[in-house]
Amino acid sequence: MHRTGELYGQYRTLEQQKETASLGMWVFLVTEILFFGGVFLAYTINRHAFPAAFGIGGNMLSLPLGFGNTIVLIASSFTMAMSVWSAQTSHKKLVPIFLILTLALGSVFLGIKVVEYKQKFDHHLIPGHNFDVTYCSNNPAACDLTGKDLDDEKKEIKEGVEAEADEAKRRGAANPEQVGAAALNSHAQLYFSLYFGMTGLHALHMIIGAGLLLWLILEARKGRFDANYNTPVDNVGLYWHFVDIVWIFLFPLLYLINRHLV
Amino acid sequence: MAEHSEHIVSPKIYAAVLTALLVGTYLTVQAAKVDLGRLNIVVALTIATIKMSLVILFFMHGKYSSRRTQLVIVAGFFWLAIMLGLTLQDYSTRHAEPSRSQISDPGTSLFLGS
Numbered sequence: 032m033h034r035t036g037e038l039y040g041q042y043r044t045l046e047q048q049k050e051t052a053s054l055g056m057w058v059f060l061v062t063e064i065l066f067f068g069g070v071f072l073a074y075t076i077n078r079h080a081f082p083a084a085f086g087i088g089g090n091m092l093s094l095p096l097g098f099g100n101t102i103v104l105i106a107s108s109f110t111m112a113m114s115v116w117s118a119q120t121s122h123k124k125l126v127p128i129f130l131i132l133t134l135a136l137g138s139v140f141l142g143i144k145v146v147e148y149k150q151k152f153d154h155h156l157i158p159g160h161n162f163d164v165t166y167c168s169n170n171p172a173a174c175d176l177t178g179k180d181l182d183d184e185k186k187e188i189k190e191g192v193e194a195e196a197d198e199a200k201r202r203g204a205a206n207p208e209q210v211g212a213a214a215l216n217s218h219a220q221l222y223f224s225l226y227f228g229m230t231g232l233h234a235l236h237m238i239i240g241a242g243l244l245l246w247l248i249l250e251a252r253k254g255r256f257d258a259n260y261n262t263p264v265d266n267v268g269l270y271w272h273f274v275d276i277v278w279i280f281l282f283p284l285l286y287l288i289n290r291h292l293v
Numbered sequence: 294m295a296e297h298s299e300h301i302v303s304p305k306i307y308a309a310v311l312t313a314l315l316v317g318t319y320l321t322v323q324a325a326k327v328d329l330g331r332l333n334i335v336v337a338l339t340i341a342t343i344k345m346s347l348v349i350l351f352f353m354h355g356k357y358s359s360r361r362t363q364l365v366i367v368a369g370f371f372w373l374a375i376m377l378g379l380t381l382q383d384y385s386t387r388h389a390e391p392s393r394s395q396i397s398d399p400g401t402s403l404f405l406g407s
Contacts, residue, residue, distance in 0.1 A: 049299065053354075054362050061369030068373045075377075076384050094322070101318050109311040112302070112352045119301045272352045279344045282318075283337035287325035291333055 036260025049262060056266040060273050067277050070232065074225050074284065081218040083191040086289030087164065088222030090187065091156060093147060097286040100143050101278065107136035108275040115268045118251075118261035126264065127251040133271065134244040137237055144234055148227075156223050164188065164219040165212075187292075191215045226285055233281060236274045243267045300357035310351045317344045 042048040078085045114129030116122075151157060154174050155166035167174035168185045176184065195218070196211025204210045247267055250256065256264050321340040329336060350356040355366055 046299070050359050050362065053358070054365060057362055057365045057369075061365060061372070064369045064373055065376065068376055072377055072380055075381065079384075098318070098322055102315065105311065105314045105318065108314075108348065108352055109307060112307045112310075113304060116301065116304060116307065119299065269353055272348050275352075276345045276348055279348070280338075280341050283321055283325065283341055287321065287337055288334070290325040291328040 035255075036262075045259075049265075052262045053265060053269065056269050060269060063273060067232070070225075070229055071280065071284070074229065077221055077225065078288070081221065083194040084164075084215050084218030085222045086292065087184075087187050087191050087215070088219050088226065089285060089288040090184070090290065090292075091154070091164075091167070092226070092286050093150065094286060094290070096143055096147050097282055100140050101282045103136050103140050103143070104275050104278050107133050107140070108272050110136060111268050111271045114251075115261065115264050118256040118264045119258055121257040123251075123254045123257055126256050127248050130244055130248045130251055130264075134241055134248065137241050137244070137271075141234060141237055141241075144230065151223070151227075158220045158224045158227070162216065162220045162223070164216050188215070191219075229281055229285065233274065233277050236277070240267070240271050240274055243270065300354065302351060302354060302357065306351055310347050313347055314344055317347075 036045070038045055039048060042051070110129050110132040114126055114133060117125035117129055155161050155163040163169075165188055167176050168181065168188055171177060171181045192208075192211045192215050194211075195214040196207040199210040199214060200207040244267065247256075247264060250263070317340050321337055324336045324340070325333065327333075349366065355363065358366075
């Protein structure tokens with residue numbers, strides 16, 4: 032059966048039928064809001080508990096890449112909105128064009144994310160056995176870390192170790208200096224676990240979105256979506272914008288938390 | 294309820310929202326570089342919330358949706374507020390276990406400890 036926008040028996044009007052579809056999509060998105068909300072909550076609690084390590088972790092992310100990705104994702108939301116407009120106004124030729132642009136921008140986002148992940152891998156910032164928050168300040172050449180950036184990172188780590196050592200001393204540790212460095216490393220590891228968890232979950236949503244876009248592009252090229260029937264474009268649009276909103280919060284929370292201290 | 298035809302948001306409005314979102318992104322990066330103390334996070338989240346509102350109202354047609362749909366949207370954030378509010382209230386008042394890498398001293402709250 033082809034869904035072509037004809038009125039189904041259980042609805043009185045086409046308007047009601049469309050409203051039901053977007054209402055259902057919103058109910059799904061509400062579950063997504065709560066799903067991501069739980070992860071944001073975990074981040075907030077840990078950030079409050081270990082501010083020094085989280086600040087250092089945040090400053091180790093690449094601001095230009097994160098900023099660029101934010102711009103790319105916002106632009107993709109715009110092209111997605113334009114494809115909905117094209118369908119609603121029966122510009123059938125424009126629908127696939129805007130969908131392809133959206134998919135292209137989404138792919139650029141994921142590509143930049145891969146570059147970032149690779150960089151973290153090279154810098155020993157993947158949680159696990161080889162995690163070492165001091166790797167870059169000890170091997171600046173391997174991380175292209177020079178001048179003021181290197182001094183800042185060394186200073187930050189020194190202060191972070193001191194903060195953790197003070198905390199250990201307050202708790203009655205016999206060897207606060209040693210404990211301080213180990214605590215900073217493990218709390219920074221916690222930051223990067225959350226970083227990869229949150230951005231990974233977000234990227235997974237992007238990949239699912241890319242699959243949906245691919246399907247829409249194939250359908251749109253057959254001229255299936257117009258003013259009469261555009262529910263799939265509309266609902267995938269809602270999903271895509273939601274994923275954009277998640278990133279709008281991830282960017283300041285992960286990348287910008289302690290930028291004012293360097 | 295009176296039936297009304299589907300509201301179509303014009304490309305002009307979409308372009309205006311796009312511009313506002315880009316300006317907001319620029320502002321949030323610039324604001325993050327200024328030392329505002331505890332206000333840094335407040336400014337960052339305020340800008341993010343404004344950006345989110347623009348996306349929901351215009352890109353997601355929230356402004357033009359039926360009352361029923363708008364109720365679902367608001368309800369989602371209401372439940373989110375309950376989850377965030379009550380959990381944070383719990384964490385800020387209970388005595389938390391210190392992390393494994395810290396020396397055990399169970400009498401310290403995560404928030405009030407330092």
